[in-house]
Amino acid sequence: MKKQHKLSLRGALAPKQSPSEIASASPRNDITPNLSVNIAGIHLKNPVMTASGTFGYGEEYSPYVDLNKLGAIIVKGLSLKPRQGNPCPRIVETPAGMLNAIGLQNVGVDVFIKEKLPFLKKYNAPVIANIFGQGIDEYTEVAKRLDGTGIAGIEINISCPNVKKGGIVFGTNPKEAAKVVRAVKKAASLPIITKLSPNVTDIKIMARAVEDAGSDAISLINTITGMAIDVEKRKPKLANITGGLSGPAIRPIAVRMVWETSKVVKIPIIGIGGIMTANDALEFIIAGAKAVQIGTANFVEPDVTIKILKGIEDYCERHRIKNLMELIGSLKRH
Amino acid sequence: MMNSRVLYNKNILPSYYKLGLEIDGGFPDCQAGQFVMLKISEQLDPLLRRPFGIYKNRVQGGCPLGAGSRVQGIEILYKVVGKGTWIMSGLKEGDKIDVLGPLGNSFPLSDGYKNIIMVAGGIGIVPFYMQVASCKMQVATCKILFGGRNKNDLPGLNDFKKLGVDISISTDDGSTGGKGFVTELLKEELEKKGSRGQGVKGSNNTLVLACGSKPMLKAVAEIADKKNIPCYVSLDNVMACGMGACLGCAVKVKGSRVQGFKSSRNNLQLYKMVCKDGPVFDSREIDWEKI
Ligand SMILES: Cc1cc2nc3c(=O)[nH]c(=O)nc-3n(C[C@H](O)[C@H](O)[C@H](O)COP(=O)(O)OP(=O)(O)OC[C@H]3O[C@@H](n4cnc5c(N)ncnc54)[C@H](O)[C@@H]3O)c2cc1C
Numbered sequence: 001m002k003k004q005h006k007l008s009l010r011g012a013l014a015p016k017q018s019p020s021e022i023a024s025a026s027p028r029n030d031i032t033p034n035l036s037v038n039i040a041g042i043h044l045k046n047p048v049m050t051a052s053g054t055f056g057y058g059e060e061y062s063p064y065v066d067l068n069k070l071g072a073i074i075v076k077g078l079s080l081k082p083r084q085g086n087p088c089p090r091i092v093e094t095p096a097g098m099l100n101a102i103g104l105q106n107v108g109v110d111v112f113i114k115e116k117l118p119f120l121k122k123y124n125a126p127v128i129a130n131i132f133g134q135g136i137d138e139y140t141e142v143a144k145r146l147d148g149t150g151i152a153g154i155e156i157n158i159s160c161p162n163v164k165k166g167g168i169v170f171g172t173n174p175k176e177a178a179k180v181v182r183a184v185k186k187a188a189s190l191p192i193i194t195k196l197s198p199n200v201t202d203i204k205i206m207a208r209a210v211e212d213a214g215s216d217a218i219s220l221i222n223t224i225t226g227m228a229i230d231v232e233k234r235k236p237k238l239a240n241i242t243g244g245l246s247g248p249a250i251r252p253i254a255v256r257m258v259w260e261t262s263k264v265v266k267i268p269i270i271g272i273g274g275i276m277t278a279n280d281a282l283e284f285i286i287a288g289a290k291a292v293q294i295g296t297a298n299f300v301e302p303d304v305t306i307k308i309l310k311g312i313e314d315y316c317e318r319h320r321i322k323n324l325m326e327l328i329g330s331l332k333r334h
Numbered sequence: 335m336m337n338s339r340v341l342y343n344k345n346i347l348p349s350y351y352k353l354g355l356e357i358d359g360g361f362p363d364c365q366a367g368q369f370v371m372l373k374i375s376e377q378l379d380p381l382l383r384r385p386f387g388i389y390k391n392r393v394q395g396g397c398p399l400g401a402g403s404r405v406q407g408i409e410i411l412y413k414v415v416g417k418g419t420w421i422m423s424g425l426k427e428g429d430k431i432d433v434l435g436p437l438g439n440s441f442p443l444s445d446g447y448k449n450i451i452m453v454a455g456g457i458g459i460v461p462f463y464m465q466v467a468s469c470k471m472q473v474a475t476c477k478i479l480f481g482g483r484n485k486n487d488l489p490g491l492n493d494f495k496k497l498g499v500d501i502s503i504s505t506d507d508g509s510t511g512g513k514g515f516v517t518e519l520l521k522e523e524l525e526k527k528g529s530r531g532q533g534v535k536g537s538n539n540t541l542v543l544a545c546g547s548k549p550m551l552k553a554v555a556e557i558a559d560k561k562n563i564p565c566y567v568s569l570d571n572v573m574a575c576g577m578g579a580c581l582g583c584a585v586k587v588k589g590s591r592v593q594g595f596k597s598s599r600n601n602l603q604l605y606k607m608v609c610k611d612g613p614v615f616d617s618r619e620i621d622w623e624k625i
């Protein structure tokens with residue numbers, strides 16, 4: 001390939017602020033806005049959390065992020081026994097996103113409690129354990145072992161599309177999803193967040209089913225099942241053939257699902273999907289999410305969570321919003 | 335993570351470029367084999383950072399970043415293969431680019447080895463510029479075996495000639511050096527050294543380091559293994575985070591026992607992360623069948 005001079009990088013290297021952010025260097029409030037929220041009894045200093053599987057066990061990111069500043073830390077999905085995960089290649093980049101088929105590789109709940117949790121406890125951000133199982137027994141056993149360890153809550157992954165025997169059944173079937181939620185509720189006295197799969201026809205049915213089963217909050221969305229093919233080799237780009245799509249490409253779908261869900265449930269909603277900037281996070285909050293989780297963006301910019309938090313603060317000051325609660329679900333009509 | 339300034343971006347051979355980056359304070363402790371993750375574009379496509387080895391490090395000497403100036407930084411040697419590297423080739427002096435690093439482990443230091451043979455295929459030459467410098471400090475003799483498809487596939491050759499290091503070249507088409515694969519050079523070299531296996535005089539003094547395509551690395555690992563010569567390889571894999579968080583850059587290993595894996599099937603660790611456990615691995619650790 002010859003050197004290409006035509007390509008302009010002016011756009012590519014422009015400042016990261018959006019036009020609206022630049023335009024509004026308007027007068028500010030004197031009072032710092034109150035960004036704290038309460039999700040299922042878990043007190044968050046601010047609504048910015050890390051999404052499971054994209055922030056390791058926290059330690060990986062501690063050189064780049066002051067973990068104390070985070071609303072909450074959600075760790076990589078935990079199963080009863082350690083899991084090796086899928087063959088390689090496990091990830092592939094797609095336009096404005098990526099497909100992953102990690103296969104839920106994790107250290108297992110016991111090693112997490114013994115070796116990973118003590119590090120996280122040094123910080124004051126609440127730790128939420130994401131759990132999954134191959135059957136209801138496994139979910140409840142993992143939840144039991146986590147109860148009383150000092151974590152703030154449990155996020156149930158009923159939606160991972162990667163592992164054939166894994167969450168797919170629970171995540172797409174309202175009755176099965178409700179069963180898991182009920183069982184985990186019974187097994188542990190911790191607040192329970194149920195993480196929904198977008199790979200369903202009607203997200204509202206799933207949301208209602210888990211609310212009725214006693215879930216204290218809902219987080220959505222998990223990744224959307226996708227596929228990419230190497231046309232030269234006529235082979236799937238992932239060894240697992242299909243994978244979960246994440247990143248900005250999925251954001252409009254996630255915002256729509258949060259908005260739809262917010263109209264049918266009373267429990268708090270945590271918005272997830274392609275959040276890269278404060279404005280992206282605000283879309284979810286205005287659509288009805290009480291908090292947000294940042295996933296793939298951590299890979300691109302390790303300290304993106306802190307930047308998003310700062311951006312939300314700035315937005316509230318600019319719009320004279322004293323309490324984040326004023327903004328949640330504040331979507332106006334056209 | 336830091337915003338660095340592009341000092342230069344030179345086209346040195348068809349598809350190959352050298353990118354000089356000014357980095358405040360430099361990377362004083364950086365070792366041969368380590369890499370950085372570059373955020374090439376502020377756009378959402380390409381979304382992810384791209385990994386690149388550190389070719390030259392000004393702080394450790396030898397990098398001609400603005401000769402005579404006090405500028406600290408690194409030099410990246412890269413090949414245009416796709417969208418991200420194509421965008422990189424358009425970078426100009428003064429452009430800003432976000433650098434994350436240095437990341438990963440490094441090649442073992444001489445550890446008493448007297449002969450270090452470095453086998454590089456094409457862009458796989460990158461980690462060896464700094465490795466030669468550290469070999470020299472440790473009074474080990476080093477030899478570079480450099481293979482490419484043709485004479486335009488030997489990036490950085492002049493830099494190594496300037497270092498005065500012993501270098502043998504092979505190209506698939508014979509346009510420079512001997513015709514054939516670089517692995518043939520390795521076989522010859524090991525014959526010369528008379529290192530035919532453990533116990534034979536000299537064998538324990540030789541160490542093989544390799545970086546290049548997976549088939550090349552596999553062949554090098556086999557040759558070294560047959561001779562019972564320790565061999566370390568630097569692996570390449572698609573990455574998302576570069577810091578052990580996404581578990582995307584896994585490589586299959588032969589399995590080492592780990593605590594917590596209880597059932598018999600599960601008590602072996604089957605995958606390691608190229609970004610965190612590597613990119614440099616003992617070649618005997620890798621499950622080459624699955625590469
Ligand atoms: C630790 C490490 C150090 C590296 N050091 C250097 C270096 O010093 N110089 C250099 O030129 N390159 C280096 N690479 C490879 C470099 O990261 C890739 O060439 C680059 O990411 C390609 O980006 P792209 O957007 O141009 O290509 P894409 O459009 O993403 O892909 C183009 C083609 O290259 C393949 N590909 C992409 N990334 C990789 C990869 N990491 N490994 C194998 N195949 C890949 C894709 O499958 C596709 O076929 C290194 C990789 C690693 C993991």
Ligand SMILES: Cc1cc2nc3c(=O)[nH]c(=O)nc-3n(C[C@H](O)[C@H](O)[C@H](O)COP(=O)(O)O)c2cc1C
Pocket residue numbers: 051052053054076077078100102104130157160195221222223245246247248250272273274275293294295296297580581582
């Ligand atoms: C590499 C990777 C690993 C993930 N692992 C998990 C997991 O273990 N459990 C889970 O519930 N979600 C997992 N997810 C889904 C994310 O938590 C998140 O729901 C999804 O990526 C969408 O958000 P994003 O677009 O901000 O990344 C993972 C996502 C990625 C990219």
Ligand code: FES
Pocket residue numbers: 572573574575576577578579580581582583584607608609610
């Ligand atoms: S690139 Fe994320 S774990 Fe290696």
